[in-house]
Amino acid sequence: MGQANADLRVCFVGDSFVAGVGDRPHRGWMGRLVEAAIARGHQLTGYNLGVRGDTSELIARRLREECSARLPADRYVPGLVLSWGVNDVVRIQGHPRVAPEERRINARRIFAEALGSGWPTLMVGPPPVSDDEVNADIERLDAVLAAEAAQHGITYVSVYASLVDHPLWRREVAADDGAHPQDAGYELLAGLIAPAWLRWVGNLAEPTDEHDPKTDDAHLERRDPAGGSERLSAADEQLVQRARQVIDASTDADQLGDGAHTMGCALRDENGVIHVGVNLYHFTGGPCAELVALGAARAAGAQSPQVIVAVGNNGRGVKNPCGRCRQVLTDNYPEIQIITATGQGLQRTSVLQLLPLAFDHATEQNIDAETWREA
Known part of the structure; x- marks a missing residue:
């Protein structure tokens, strides 16, 4: 169920649908979801930061200032629910x-801000309205937002397809202003979001519900060079979860564990975007998941990977990089941080700490060149 005394603080940021415009009790879907979580025993404070008329650009401008004031670091368990689009x-x-091209840019900016701030994030897609021409644009935007959320490792709840032809929703929207539902419409909308919301809140309160506490999120710690330790940030925990998700979805291992895809990797770049990859085993030396993820990140425009983690299939948990990967990371990204498994749980450390006496390829290349010239 989650920790009974976990103090959860969740900001709901978005537009008039988040604000609950049209709902006579003025609870909207946000109020109904908070009520459902509290009924499950969670200690939760929800902040409604829905602003009527807000676009993704306006939300991007105000996100950090408004949420930082309500989600102070190290005091509560933070969370962020986003919804915009219409x-x-x-x-x-x-x-x-x-403009269509700006919508994707704004989504990336908002998601990067959320992840960079360490706020676990849930995204709710835009609902349909009474105008079918506008709905066609909403449907396209819903697909864009879902893809961007997946790329960032953010849980996305699409409601468009369930509502666009729903008679109750269409009746509710038509009875109001052509965009916003009334009480029954918000009840319907909240019901569509609730299953994902309750799972997400449960993970906020106790992120180890579904995994082995000896090898997984229960012991997520970061140790500094001086030997001190602290829990990994929520963004780091999300990175572990994303690596687990990609290998769970991609593994082809059979009952005996044999397969070409048995490891998943997730890395976070300088903009907070998450890139993923899976290994391709072959007896000639197929690439590890870390190398595939690094290549995918570069192909997507990432310049400076910040944190990386690899997870095994079938619940095997976080796996430390092999010697080859450590050497590749040292040569190409010496500042990168790696989430590794230790006897004390998971910790985040630099690649240089993992490979303190690494082969210095650049120096050796210079020595070889000098030797050749002297000969």
């Missing part, structure tokens, strides 16, 4: 309020 596609004098 205002991005609404047209004024024939032009959408946010």
